[in-house]
Amino acid sequence: MGFFSSADKQLWLLALPMILSNITVPVLGLVDTAVIGHLDSAVYLGGVAVGTTATNLLFMLLLFLRMSTTGLTAQAYGAGNKPALARALVQPLLMAMIAGTVLLALKTPLTWLAVNVVGGNDQVLHQAAAFMHIRWISAPATLANMVLLGWLLGVQYARAPVILLVIGNLVNILLDLWFVPVLGWGVRGAAAATVIAEYSTLGIGLVMVWHVLRLRGVARQLLRRAWRGSYGYLLRLNRDIMLRSLMLQLCMASLTVIGARLGSDIVAANAVLLMFLTFTAYALDGFAYAVEACSGEAVGARDPSRLLHVWHAACRQAGLLALLFSLLYFAAGSHIVALLTSLPAVQLQAGHFLGWQAILPLAGVWCFLLDGMFIGATRARDMRNSMAIAMLGFALTLLTIPLWGNHGLWLAVTVFLLLRGAALWWVWRREWHHGRWFNYA
Numbered sequence: 001m002g003f004f005s006s007a008d009k010q011l012w013l014l015a016l017p018m019i020l021s022n023i024t025v026p027v028l029g030l031v032d033t034a035v036i037g038h039l040d041s042a043v044y045l046g047g048v049a050v051g052t053t054a055t056n057l058l059f060m061l062l063l064f065l066r067m068s069t070t071g072l073t074a075q076a077y078g079a080g081n082k083p084a085l086a087r088a089l090v091q092p093l094l095m096a097m098i099a100g101t102v103l104l105a106l107k108t109p110l111t112w113l114a115v116n117v118v119g120g121n122d123q124v125l126h127q128a129a130a131f132m133h134i135r136w137i138s139a140p141a142t143l144a145n146m147v148l149l150g151w152l153l154g155v156q157y158a159r160a161p162v163i164l165l166v167i168g169n170l171v172n173i174l175l176d177l178w179f180v181p182v183l184g185w186g187v188r189g190a191a192a193a194t195v196i197a198e199y200s201t202l203g204i205g206l207v208m209v210w211h212v213l214r215l216r217g218v219a220r221q222l223l224r225r226a227w228r229g230s231y232g233y234l235l236r237l238n239r240d241i242m243l244r245s246l247m248l249q250l251c252m253a254s255l256t257v258i259g260a261r262l263g264s265d266i267v268a269a270n271a272v273l274l275m276f277l278t279f280t281a282y283a284l285d286g287f288a289y290a291v292e293a294c295s296g297e298a299v300g301a302r303d304p305s306r307l308l309h310v311w312h313a314a315c316r317q318a319g320l321l322a323l324l325f326s327l328l329y330f331a332a333g334s335h336i337v338a339l340l341t342s343l344p345a346v347q348l349q350a351g352h353f354l355g356w357q358a359i360l361p362l363a364g365v366w367c368f369l370l371d372g373m374f375i376g377a378t379r380a381r382d383m384r385n386s387m388a389i390a391m392l393g394f395a396l397t398l399l400t401i402p403l404w405g406n407h408g409l410w411l412a413v414t415v416f417l418l419l420r421g422a423a424l425w426w427v428w429r430r431e432w433h434h435g436r437w438f439n440y441a
Contacts, residue, residue, distance in 0.1 A: 008313040008316060008317055010310070010313075011287070011290055011294075011310055011313040011314055011317060012317065013158070014156060014158055014289075014290040014293065014294070015286045015287045015289070015290040015314075015317075016286065017158040017159065017161070017162045017286075018153075018158060018161060018162070018285070018286035018289045018290065019283050019286030019287075020162065020166075020286075034339065034340050034341070035176055035177065035180045035181060035190070036048050036180065036186075036187065036190060043123045043124050043127055043264065044127055044186060044187055045268045045271055045272075045341065045343075045346070046124040046127070046128075046260070046264050046267045046268050046271070047123075047124050047125070047126070047127020047128040047130070047131060047187050048127070048128075048131055048187050048190060048271070049256050049267055049268065049270070049271035049274075050114075050124060050125065050127075050128035050256055050260060050267070051114075051127070051128040051129070051130075051131030051132045051135065051187070051191070052131070052135075053252075053253050053255075053256040053257075054110075054111075054114035054128065054132055054253075055114075055132055055135045055136065056249070057114075057249045057250075057253050058103065058110070059139075059142055059143070060245055060248070060249045061242060061245050061246050061249055062096075062099055062143055062146070062242070062245075063146065063241070063245045064237075064238040064241035064242045064245060064380075065092050065095065065096050065099075065143055065146040065147050065150065065238070066146035066147065066149055066150035067150065067241050067375050068092065068150070068234065068237045068238050068241055068378065068380070069088055069089070069092045069146075069147050069150030069151050069154065070150040070151075070153045070154045070289075070292050070293065070296065070375060070376070071154070071237075071292065071296050071375050071376050071377065071378040072084070072087075072088040072154070072234070072237075072296075072378065073085060073088040073089070073150065073151050073153075073154025073155060073296070074153075074154040074155075074156075074292065074293050074294075074295070074296020074297050074299075074300065074376055075296045075297070075299050075300035075376075075378065076088055076154075076300060077154055077155050077156065077216075077296070077297055077300065078296060078297035078298065078299065078300025078301040078303075079300035079301065081300075082216070082217060082218050082219075082222060083222055083225075083226070085155070085216065085218055085222075086218050086222040086223050086225075086226035087226045087229065088151060088154065089147070089151045089209070089213075089223075089226065090223060090226035090227050091226065091227060091229075091231060091234055092147045092150070092151075092234070093144060093147045093148075094227060095238075096140075096143035096144045096146065096147045097140055097143070097144060099139075099143055100139040100140030100141070100142065100143040100144065101139075101140055103136060103139035103140075103143075104136060104137060104139045104140060107132075107133060107136035107137070107139075108133070110132070110136060111129050111132045111133050111136070112129075114128070114132060115128060115129050115132075117257075124260065124264060124267070127186075127187045128187075130186075130187050130188050130191075131187045131188070131190065131191045132191075133191075134188055134191035134192055134195060135191045135194060135195065137195045138194060138195040138198035138199065141198040141199045141201070141202040142198050144202055144205075145164070145168075145198065145201050145202055145205055148164065148202075148205035148206070148208075148209055149161055149164060149165070149205070151209065152164070152208065152209065152212060153289050153292060153293055154292075154293060154296060155212060155216055156293045156297070157212050157215070160208040160209075160211075160212055163204065163208060164201060164204060164205050164208060165201075167200075167201070167204055168197050168198070168200060168201030168204065169197065171196065171197040171200050171201075172193050172194055172196075172197035175189075175192070175193035175196055175197065176189070176190055176193045178193075179192055179193050180193075237378055237380050238380075239380075240380035240381050240383065240384045241380045241383065241384070243384050243387075244380065244383045244384040244387045247384075247387045247388060247390075247391045248387060250391070251390075251391055251394050251412075251413075251416055254398070254409075255270055255274065255409060255413065256270065256271070258398075258401065258409055259271075259406065259409065262405065262406060265345045265346055265349050266349055266406055268341070268343070268346045268349075269346050269349035269350040269353070269406075270353075270406070270409075272337055272340045272341055272346060272350050273337075273350055273353055273354070273356075273357060273410075275340060276329055276333070276336070276357040276360070277357065277360050277364075277413075280322070280325045280360065280361045280364070281364065281368065283321065283325070284318055284321060284322060284361070284364070284365055284368045284369075285368060287314050287317065287318040287321075287368070287369060287372070288318075288368045288369055288371055288372035289372065290310070290314065290372070291310060291311065291314050291369055291372030291373055291376065292372040292373075292375045292376040293376065294306065294307065294310040294376065295307060295310075295311075295372060295373050295374075295375070295376025295377055296375075296376035296377065296378075297376075298310075298376075299376065299377050299378075299437075299438060302438055304437075304438065311369075311373065314369050314372075315369065318365050318368070318369055319365060321365075322361040322362050322364075322365035323361070323362065325361040326358045326359070326361045326362050327358075329354070329357040329358045329361070330355075330358040333354040333357055333358070334347075334351055334354065337350045337351065337354070349406075352406070352407075353406060353407065353410055356407075356410035356411075356413070356414065359414055360413065360414060360417065363414050363417045363418050363421075364417040364421075366421035366425065367390075367417055367418075367420035367421035367424060370420075370421060370424035370425060370428060371383070371420075371424070373424075373428060374424060374427075374428075377437065379427075382424070382427045382431075383424070385423075385427075386420060386423035386424045386427060387420065387423075389419055389423045390416050390417075390419035390420040390423060391416070393415050393416060393419040394412045394413075394415060394416040394419075395412075397411055397412035397415045397416075398412050400412075
């Protein structure tokens with residue numbers, strides 16, 4: 001089999017639109033960082049980093065709404081089960097709206113809790129609280145958008161997620177550039193831009209989903225009945241994905257929390273460096289999303305040959321892309337940092353840790369792809385257990401921080417990604433060789 005077989009071409013047809021649309025997400029983060037990073041103090045950049053970490057911790061904890069929706073939708077799509085396609089949309093959407101409304105109602109105590117847990121510089125925390133108080137307003141739309149995106153991915157309608165993500169993020173970027181430097185709203189402007197963009201995306205997403213429902217032949221009467229029926233399996237699936245996401249977000253949030261305690265310049269530098277990892281992850285997730293959809297479709301259709309062809313193609317193409325990212329960060333990392341912030345102290349601190357950014361794409365690509373394989377198969381319990389192993393390795397590696405400082409923190413991230421991939425790979429090979437991959441319950 002050649003390096004670019006027919007399976008590779010099919011994978012790119014599904015993955016490329018998602019890569020292009022996913023890249024707009026970290027581009028948004030780059031704009032946020034660049035706009036706030038060019039204000040007159042690192043306090044603002046640190047505040048946005050803390051505020052974003054705190055809100056994303058809860059939003060990503062509820063990422064099961066997107067992940068379970070993709071897996072269940074892809075399986076229903078592969079089996080040609082239209083009632084199941086309707087349930088895979090309506091039931092998670094109801095859960096998303098309820099959870100988002102609860103977060104909105106609790107925005108004040110949630111902000112207070114986050115600020116007191118993080119600790120550190122009072123000025124940074126003041127800016128973080130100002131950001132979070134506005135950002136929570138978008139909660140219902142943010143969670144509903146997860147469901148819409150997951151459903152569109154599951155039915156392999158690549159055009160719709162592209163439109164959904166690109167337009168939403170472009171709105172956010174344009175408002176960022178208007179609210180912060182032009183109107184002078186500071187961190188509140190960055191938060192307000194995100195809120196408006198989320199609700200704009202929700203409106204666009206609902207129109208797109210309705211269009212795809214008609215294309216896939218899902219009738220209105222199926223949607224009316226879709227909220228009924230047992231939620232037991234969905235709740236168990238979401239419980240395990242939520243626990244998995246909690247462990248992931250605790251590890252990622254610790255970068256900001258521990259960095260804040262190492263100093264305001266360190267937390268600001270880590271916020272800049274996280275843009276490297278975020279950009280890489282969102283680009284490689286285009287392949288992970290393709291694997292999710294194809295894995296779920298193969299499970300629904302009981303087609304192992306299709307699954308293997310897509311998996312091998314994903315390893316080849318995503319591995320090459322990860323290598324290109326590593327080379328780019330190694331050669332031009334300092335120039336990228338200079339584009340993100342004009343603060344000399346932050347640039348200096350970031351420069352000390354750029355080497356890790358060249359390592360992380362190659363360390364993380366395999367766990368991204370395997371996540372896609374397991375999400376499509378709705379093997380949430382295995383994902384939860386493998387994440388626990390990776391979190392333990394992460395926690396043990398943090399013990400190097402007193403000796404190595406911020407280098408120990410980035411070493412822990414590298415170990416975390418490697419252990420995630422290794423644990424998932426071991427489970428995948430075991431289940432496949434014993435013929436249990438398509439018989440999971």
